[in-house]
Every structure is written in structure tokens, then in C-alpha cells.
Amino acid sequence: MTFMILTGLFVGALLGFVLQRGRWCLTGGFRDMYIAKDNRMFYALLLAITVQSVMVYALIAAGKVQFTAGTFSLVAIISGAFVFGIGIILAGGCATGTWYRAGEGLIGSWAALGFYMLTAAMMKTGVLAGITTSVSSAGVVNNSMAETLHVNTWILIAVLVLVVSVVLINYARRPKVKIPQLKPKKSGLAHILFEKRWSPFVTAVLVGLIAAIAWPVSEATGRMFGLGVTVPTANILQYAVTGDNQFLNWGMFLVLGLFIGSFIAAKASGEFRWRVPNAKTMVTSSAGGVLMGIGASLAGGCSIGNGLVMTAMMTWQGWIALVFMILGVWVASYFVFVRPTKQRAA
Incomplete structure (x- = not known):
């Protein structure tokens, strides 16, 4: 139990820190592909x-990690x-984006x-579980x-490496856009971690x-998966309501650590502040959460x-979900x- 709690919180905090400081939110990246014709975040995801x-x-080849793709429902x-x-x-953010923005003090993200x-x-386990079971069986x-x-599988990975390498090389050849940089107030490692x-x-x-490290650490606690947000997020409420220890797992501490890490990053970089949106934004954010x-x-x-894990595991589920997630965005x-915008212009 101690190992599960400490490693879950540590990996989660590390992820939350990196996400917050890198402004890593796929919502904005997918949106910018359509509105601004900017594919930078999508390339970063690849x-x-x-x-x-x-x-x-x-790690799988070395016998350190186990993975079975299984089946999935197209519907x-x-x-x-x-x-x-x-x-x-x-909602104004993806699953991890919502967690780390909550750590920045955004009440709408809460x-x-x-x-x-x-x-x-x-x-998962409540009154709507029958819908999940029914749809997932089709x-x-x-x-x-x-x-x-x-x-x-290594052939598919080789193809992915080749395609991503070509994409990144071509992107690197594009003319650079100079972004104005403020005069640093910090120096050395502090500047890199909290200001740059x-x-x-x-x-x-x-x-x-971090996603790769999560696999062997999580599996060491009996949870046979890598990074995950939805089920662990649900597990927090399920455990709080029922007190059932079956909901206590490495993933639950991962998402709690994600919040902690993003809070630390936001406070240290001066980006934390409580922000209360108007009523319309609160309703929209809540609907997005649903x-x-x-x-x-x-x-x-x-x-x-x-979008990150099941794609890396070369599953149809991951890549098909990524495509339709982007279409939904x-x-x-x-x-x-x-x-x-068009209506206002007219």
C-alpha cells in the first residue's frame, strides 16, 4: 500500500508539473488544428x-511489462x-488539462x-452503467x-518512428517565428523550471x-496499465462514497498527484490565482464535464x-478514438x- 501511494503520487506530481509548465492541453492543440491551422501540438502528441x-x-520484450490488446467496440x-x-x-480542457488547470485555481475547471x-x-458502476455495458457490447x-x-508490432513502431521523424524534420525547416521573451527574473535551474x-x-x-515509466511502476502494484485519468478520477468519488478498498489503486493516487504537481508548478511560477468565471461559463464547463x-x-x-497510451500500444481503439476525438473538437x-465570430462579423 505504501509503495502504491508514494509512487502514484510521485509519478502523478511529476506529470502534473510537466503538463502545467509545458501548457500541455490537447484541447487547445486539436482546436488550433482547425481554427488556426497550427498542427504543432498534434505533432508534439505524436x-x-x-x-x-x-x-x-x-520493456515488454525484456519481460518487465505485460500487455494484451484484447477487443474493443467500434460503436x-x-x-x-x-x-x-x-x-x-x-469544459475548456481535456482530462489532464482540467486537472492541472484546477491546480492553477480555475474554478470553472473545478x-x-x-x-x-x-x-x-x-x-462505470452507477445508474448509467447499463448504458456503458449495452453500447460496449456492440x-x-x-x-x-x-x-x-x-x-x-515493431514494424508498426518503425513506421510510426519514420513518419513522426519526417513530420518533425519538415516542421523544423519552417521559418521560425520569434516570440518576445521577458527579461528573466530568475537564473539557472529556477529560470528553466519556473520561468522559461x-x-x-x-x-x-x-x-x-513519464508515460513509459508509469507502466512498470503501476504493474508492480497489480494495476496492469499505464497512465489513465477517467477511471481513476471516478474511483476517487466511488471510494469516498462507498469506502470500498477495491477502488483504491495506483491510478487514483496518480490523478491526485497530478493535481498536487500542477499546483506546485503554478505557485512556483507565479501562475496560480483563484479565477471565478461568470455564470454562463460555469454552466458550460459543467456541461462539458458531463x-x-x-x-x-x-x-x-x-x-x-x-490518445496517448492506447495509440502507443498500437491498438485500433487508440487511433480510432484519437481521430473521432479530434472530429468532436x-x-x-x-x-x-x-x-x-462569423455572426458578429455579419
Whole structure:
């Protein structure tokens, strides 16, 4: 139990610190792909996926980690990921983004997080669990890309490495946009950790490394998975209500650590302050949290569980969820940002 608590909190705090300082939120990245035609964050996500994939499959080859792709429901993944994509636009942040922004003092993120937690618990073991079971039983197919395509997983990883390398090389050749930098108030390591603007690609490598480390540490406690946010978030409420020790797991302490790490980063960098949104934003954030809980429960993962982890594990679930998550973000972005702008211009 002590090992589970300490390692869960430590890895979570490390992740929360990196996410907050790197401003890593996939909601903004996916939105910018559509509105600003800026793919930088998406490329960074691909880099994080690649780093994690290489490291975790090396651990699997060494016998340090176990993983079975199993099966997945096409209906649940497509519908859930799309709904989740809509939800994160309304909530103003993805699953991890909502956690670390709550650690920065954003009350709107607290509202989104609360409803995300409540709805996910209801979808997992509460009154809505029947919906999750029913939808997840439709269109069940094999989840392993390697088995479906009859190739070795390392071939798929090699293709991913090649594609991401080409994408990043081409991106690096683009003309650089100079961003004005304020005069540093700190020096040395303090400046790098708490003041300097972090590159999304440096952040991506760190996120990929942390995601890979999470696998053997989590499995050492009996939880056979890497990073995850939705189920652990629901577990907090489930344990608080029932007191059932089955909900106590490494993932639950991971998300609690994520909050702690982001709070530390925000306080140390001077970015923490309580911010109370207006009533309309509170309602929108809460609605986003509800859709996040429903969508992530149906899809079997959020922007981290599916978009970062299951993609790295070369599963259909991860990559299909990522596509429909992005489509959900784009549809919501049109109605929330693009259409109102056009109407005001008219």
C-alpha cells in the first residue's frame, strides 16, 4: 500500500508539473488544428506517443511489462470519443488539462472536474452503467493492429518512428517565428523550471518518458496499465462514497498527484490565482464535464488513456478514438468559436 501511494503520487506530481509548465492541453492543440491551422501540438502528441511506444515495447520484450490488446467496440469508441471531443471544448480542457488547470485555481475547471468525476462514476458502476455495458457490447472486434494486419508490432513502431521523424524534420525547416521573451527574473535551474517558456516538443519527450515509466511502476502494484485519468478520477468519488478498498489503486493516487504537481508548478511560477468565471461559463464547463464523463466511459479512455497510451500500444481503439476525438473538437469549435465570430462579423 505504501509503495502504491508514494509512487502514484510521485509519478502523478511529476506529470502534473510537466503538463502545467509545458501548457500541455490537447484541447487547445486539436482546436488550433482547425481554427488556426497550427498542427504543432498534434505533432508534439505524436512525438510523445512514439517515445512511449518504443520504451514500453522494449520493456515488454525484456519481460518487465505485460500487455494484451484484447477487443474493443467500434460503436462505443466512435460515439464515446466524439462526445468526449465535444465535451473538452465546452469544459475548456481535456482530462489532464482540467486537472492541472484546477491546480492553477480555475474554478470553472473545478466545476468541469466535479461533473466529469460524477458522470464517469455513474457510467462505470452507477445508474448509467447499463448504458456503458449495452453500447460496449456492440460491434466488438480485435483490438491489436499487429494481429489484424499480420505483422510484428515493431514494424508498426518503425513506421510510426519514420513518419513522426519526417513530420518533425519538415516542421523544423519552417521559418521560425520569434516570440518576445521577458527579461528573466530568475537564473539557472529556477529560470528553466519556473520561468522559461517550455517547447511543446521538449514537453512531449518528458510526457512520453513519464508515460513509459508509469507502466512498470503501476504493474508492480497489480494495476496492469499505464497512465489513465477517467477511471481513476471516478474511483476517487466511488471510494469516498462507498469506502470500498477495491477502488483504491495506483491510478487514483496518480490523478491526485497530478493535481498536487500542477499546483506546485503554478505557485512556483507565479501562475496560480483563484479565477471565478461568470455564470454562463460555469454552466458550460459543467456541461462539458458531463460529456467528458459520458464520452470517456464509452470510449474506454480519454485524451490520455486513448490518445496517448492506447495509440502507443498500437491498438485500433487508440487511433480510432484519437481521430473521432479530434472530429468532436472540430465540430464543437465551429459552433463555439467559428460560427459566433462569423455572426458578429455579419
